[in-house]
Amino acid sequence: MPRVVPPVADERTALTAYLAHQRRALRVTAYGLTEEQARMAASAGELSIGGLIKHAARCEGFWTDLVLQQQRGTQRKADESNEPDEPDESGADEFRLAPDETLAAVLAAYAEAAERTDAVIAGIPDLGQAVPVPQGAPWVPAEVKEWSIRWVLLHLIEETARHGGHADVIRESIDGATFDPLLAAAEAWPDPWVQPWEPVAPSVG
Template identity: 70%
Template sequence: MPGLAPPVADERTALLAFLAQQRQGLRVTAHGLTDEQARTPASASELSIAGLIKHAARCERGWTDLVLGRDGALVPAEDEPDGSEFVLGPDETLAGVLARYEEAARATDAVIAGIADLGRAVPVPPGMAWIPAEVAAWSVRWVLLHLIEETARHGGHADIIRESLDGATLYPLLAAAENWPDPWFQPWRPPVDRA
């Protein structure tokens, strides 16, 4: 059924399928937008659809780096110390941010495919203010569940922003982006320019 994660046979497949579904929900909020629309905040915050996708890509890379034990995992990039990871820079494009997100997703999926035990410990980096001091490690499973949670949260933010921009909502956008046969929703169409 379009718009839902496919049936799954095991835990790993389920976690990756639901993460893929949430990624697609976030990506599709950008369907049919120009760079300018994608960088436009639609509320009191400076969040934009492109900024949320940019952030999701960085987070996914950071969590994958943590699973692999790479130095600097989850540390803000030196060129984005103030939260600008949520803002599309003047030289960035929506297509570029979407490509980085796809690259991060492929990397995560490949890393997870190579880990035999989802219960394997993932040591917590020291000194992170947002991590409870008593937590020494998560599991790979926990990291995947957190990525699903984080992606779903930002997908919800992006849904609201998109609806504020042009009235488009998730299922009509999915029907248009994925070319659903016999859709239950009228596929989204770009608004007719009345100028």
């Protein structure tokens, strides 16, 4: 796949293509990581790459449910809390992998959430269709009663890109890997114009 979003012909294609691109950028930060590395809080904060991908999957599920006006169990208070230490209402830690969770599992959950979002959006002809605002949420202006599908897509792009930036910093702190070499390795670019990332061989005593 190309490094950048291909040319787009209309608004819907632009929004969905840029969302897919940001998802891809977040996912590639996990390429080649061990389970231990996926849990590492390698920056000054407490975020981990595995935790960020877990959060991104839940975020997409939250917004897709909102578009469909559904709930799955106890609805979360917010999808983009800036406080990694604050658990969601179910008691699960939103930004960290639980002991029984794996990187492969959260990547699969993220892919499933993305596929569901894409299917739901594809079935809605009008990007201006109203999406009801959760009343009483502290992150919503009191005067706002509805968003649009267009707004939701823009917000998902924003949210995914923000956490992708977090993951970039964390990944570089773990092993020095950056976006282009990781993408070249993950997607086996033919004749890449950058040197693909390779795992560092363990030192021999």
